[in-house]
Amino acid sequence: MVRFMASKVRLYVDHPLGEGQSVPLSREQAHYLFGVMRLGEGTVVSLINGADGEWDAEVVKASKKGGVLTCSEQTAALQMPPDLWLLFAPIRKERTAFIVEKAVEMGVRRVMPVQTDFTQSANRIRQDKLQAHAVEAAEQCGGTFVPPVNDLARLDRVLADWPDDRQLMFCDEVLIGDPVGLPDIAGPWAILVGPEGGFSPAERDRLRGLPYAHPVSLGPRILRADTAAVAALTVWQQALGDWG
Amino acid sequence: MVRFMASKVRLYVDHPLGEGQSVPLSREQAHYLFGVMRLGEGTVVSLINGADGEWDAEVVKASKKGGVLTCSEQTAALQMPPDLWLLFAPIRKERTAFIVEKAVEMGVRRVMPVQTDFTQSANRIRQDKLQAHAVEAAEQCGGTFVPPVNDLARLDRVLADWPDDRQLMFCDEVLIGDPVGLPDIAGPWAILVGPEGGFSPAERDRLRGLPYAHPVSLGPRILRADTAAVAALTVWQQALGDWG
Known part of the structure; x- marks a missing residue:
C-alpha cells in the first residue's frame, strides 16, 4: 500500500499493448509526458490499457503534437478484480x-x-x-x-x-x-x-x-x-x- | 450510515453539559448559529462536548457578539469508541x-x-x-x-x-x-x-x-x-x- 509514487511514469492508453507494438500518443498525452513530465526520446514509461496488463514502452518519437512509444516487455499481467x-x-x-x-x-x-x-x-x-x-x-x-x-x-x-x-x-x-x-x-x-x-x-x-x-x-x-x-x-x- | 443531514443543528462546545446548564457562546459560534444558520431565540439545537453525551439546548439569548443556550434534556449518552x-x-x-x-x-x-x-x-x-x-x-x-x-x-x-x-x-x-x-x-x-x-x-x-x-x-x-x-x-x- 501507499507506494504509488512509482519512479516510472504510468500512463493509460486506449490502444492494444504487446511486444514491439507501436503506440501513438494524443496531443494531450504528449503534453503530459514531454511538457509536464519533461521526458525525452529513449525514456521508458509504463503503459496500461485495462486489458493487456502493464508494459514497459520506450519513447521513440516526441513532439508537441504527439509522439510514438514502442512496447518492449510486459511487466505485469492483467489482474482482474473479483466480479x-x-x-x-x-x-x-x-x-x-x-x-x-x-x-x-x-x-x-x-x-x-x-x-x-x-x-x-x-x-x-x-x-x-x-x-x-x-x-x-x-x-x-x-x-x-x-x-x-x-x-x-x-x-x-x-x-x-x-x-x-x-x-x-x-x-x-x-x-x-x-x-x-x-x-x-x-x-x-x-x-x-x-x-x-x-x-x-x-x-x-x-x-x-x-x-x-x-x-x-x-x-x-x-x-x-x-x-x-x-x-x-x-x-x-x-x-x-x-x-x- | 449517511444520514448526517440531521434536521437539528449539532454544535460542539467546550463547556460542561447537564440539565438546566447555561452554555455561553463564543462570537464565532454565535455567528454560525445566528448569522449562517439564521436561528433565533427559542430554537432548540443539539450540543456535544465530547464528554457528556448529546443534549438538547434552547437558544435563550442571541446576539452578534455571543449568546446563551440552556440545556434541557440528554438525547444520547456518551458513546466511547474502543481503545x-x-x-x-x-x-x-x-x-x-x-x-x-x-x-x-x-x-x-x-x-x-x-x-x-x-x-x-x-x-x-x-x-x-x-x-x-x-x-x-x-x-x-x-x-x-x-x-x-x-x-x-x-x-x-x-x-x-x-x-x-x-x-x-x-x-x-x-x-x-x-x-x-x-x-x-x-x-x-x-x-x-x-x-x-x-x-x-x-x-x-x-x-x-x-x-x-x-x-x-x-x-x-x-x-x-x-x-x-x-x-x-x-x-x-x-x-x-x-x-x-
Missing part, C-alpha cells in the same frame, strides 16, 4: 470522485452511480469526468484494470434489470449497531451504498423483498457515503473477495 | 484532513500524526486545524466523542515511549496479497498506516522486532494512505472492535 459492482448514490462532487477512486483501489469490475429517492438532484455527475478519475486511480495505484463507470441510472430501473445470479449487499443505516451480517454466498456480487439521508421507506421495502438483496450493518456509528463505500468494500473483499 | 489509536504519516493536506475525519467516523480514541523516514517534509500539519476537522466530523456524523489529535511526533520517539500493553497493527505494503493476518488479542490497540513510499527498511526492521507490533496485509492492491486508513479501521473494528 463485484459498486452502486452508489452521487453526493457532493469531490466526494463522488473519491468514491470512484476508492472503488478502483479496492477492486471492482464496474462502478454504477444510481439515483435514489433521496439523492439530491444537485448531485449531477459527469460520466466522462468520473471515468477519467477511474483511469487516474489505476495509473497512480499500480492497477492494470480500469472499471467502466456507468451513466447515472435510477435505482428502480437498475433493480428491474437485475441479473438473477448476482447478490446485492446493501448498507442499511437502520441496522446501525447490528453484526455485519454478510452471508457467505459465492459468485457475482454488488454493493449498494445509499445517499445522504439513507434509503426511502419504499426503497427499503423493495430492497428487503428482493431474494438476492442482503442488508448489512457497518458498525454502530453513522458513516458518510464515501467512508461507507470503503468500509463495505473492505468487508466484502475480506469475506468473499481476493484478500488472501 | 484504539490511529497513527498515520501526514500526506497532502486535503487527504490528511480526510484521514482525521474518517478516524472520527470509524471510531478511535486518539489520532496521532507521525513523521516517518519517508514522510515528505512538505507535509506539515496544523494540529489546530486537524482538531477542528475532528470536531466537525463528530458534529456532522452524530458522534458524541471527539478524539484528541496529537501534534506531529517522530515515529521512533513514539515507539520509544510505547505502552507495554498496547498492540500495534501496522499495514505493511510488503505483504500485499497475503491474508490479512490480524491476531486475536484483546485490550488496547493502535493502527499504523505508513506514508507514500512505505516504511524505510530500518523502520520495518524495527517494527518487526517489536513484540507488540503485528504486520497485516490489506489485500492484493496498492492503496493510498487515506483508503488504507479506512480499510484498516474496518478490519480492526470488525474483528476486535465494536461492530456487533
Whole structure:
C-alpha cells in the first residue's frame, strides 16, 4: 500500500499493448509526458490499457503534437478484480470522485452511480469526468484494470434489470449497531451504498423483498457515503473477495 | 450510515453539559448559529462536548457578539469508541484532513500524526486545524466523542515511549496479497498506516522486532494512505472492535 509514487511514469492508453507494438500518443498525452513530465526520446514509461496488463514502452518519437512509444516487455499481467459492482448514490462532487477512486483501489469490475429517492438532484455527475478519475486511480495505484463507470441510472430501473445470479449487499443505516451480517454466498456480487439521508421507506421495502438483496450493518456509528463505500468494500473483499 | 443531514443543528462546545446548564457562546459560534444558520431565540439545537453525551439546548439569548443556550434534556449518552489509536504519516493536506475525519467516523480514541523516514517534509500539519476537522466530523456524523489529535511526533520517539500493553497493527505494503493476518488479542490497540513510499527498511526492521507490533496485509492492491486508513479501521473494528 501507499507506494504509488512509482519512479516510472504510468500512463493509460486506449490502444492494444504487446511486444514491439507501436503506440501513438494524443496531443494531450504528449503534453503530459514531454511538457509536464519533461521526458525525452529513449525514456521508458509504463503503459496500461485495462486489458493487456502493464508494459514497459520506450519513447521513440516526441513532439508537441504527439509522439510514438514502442512496447518492449510486459511487466505485469492483467489482474482482474473479483466480479463485484459498486452502486452508489452521487453526493457532493469531490466526494463522488473519491468514491470512484476508492472503488478502483479496492477492486471492482464496474462502478454504477444510481439515483435514489433521496439523492439530491444537485448531485449531477459527469460520466466522462468520473471515468477519467477511474483511469487516474489505476495509473497512480499500480492497477492494470480500469472499471467502466456507468451513466447515472435510477435505482428502480437498475433493480428491474437485475441479473438473477448476482447478490446485492446493501448498507442499511437502520441496522446501525447490528453484526455485519454478510452471508457467505459465492459468485457475482454488488454493493449498494445509499445517499445522504439513507434509503426511502419504499426503497427499503423493495430492497428487503428482493431474494438476492442482503442488508448489512457497518458498525454502530453513522458513516458518510464515501467512508461507507470503503468500509463495505473492505468487508466484502475480506469475506468473499481476493484478500488472501 | 449517511444520514448526517440531521434536521437539528449539532454544535460542539467546550463547556460542561447537564440539565438546566447555561452554555455561553463564543462570537464565532454565535455567528454560525445566528448569522449562517439564521436561528433565533427559542430554537432548540443539539450540543456535544465530547464528554457528556448529546443534549438538547434552547437558544435563550442571541446576539452578534455571543449568546446563551440552556440545556434541557440528554438525547444520547456518551458513546466511547474502543481503545484504539490511529497513527498515520501526514500526506497532502486535503487527504490528511480526510484521514482525521474518517478516524472520527470509524471510531478511535486518539489520532496521532507521525513523521516517518519517508514522510515528505512538505507535509506539515496544523494540529489546530486537524482538531477542528475532528470536531466537525463528530458534529456532522452524530458522534458524541471527539478524539484528541496529537501534534506531529517522530515515529521512533513514539515507539520509544510505547505502552507495554498496547498492540500495534501496522499495514505493511510488503505483504500485499497475503491474508490479512490480524491476531486475536484483546485490550488496547493502535493502527499504523505508513506514508507514500512505505516504511524505510530500518523502520520495518524495527517494527518487526517489536513484540507488540503485528504486520497485516490489506489485500492484493496498492492503496493510498487515506483508503488504507479506512480499510484498516474496518478490519480492526470488525474483528476486535465494536461492530456487533
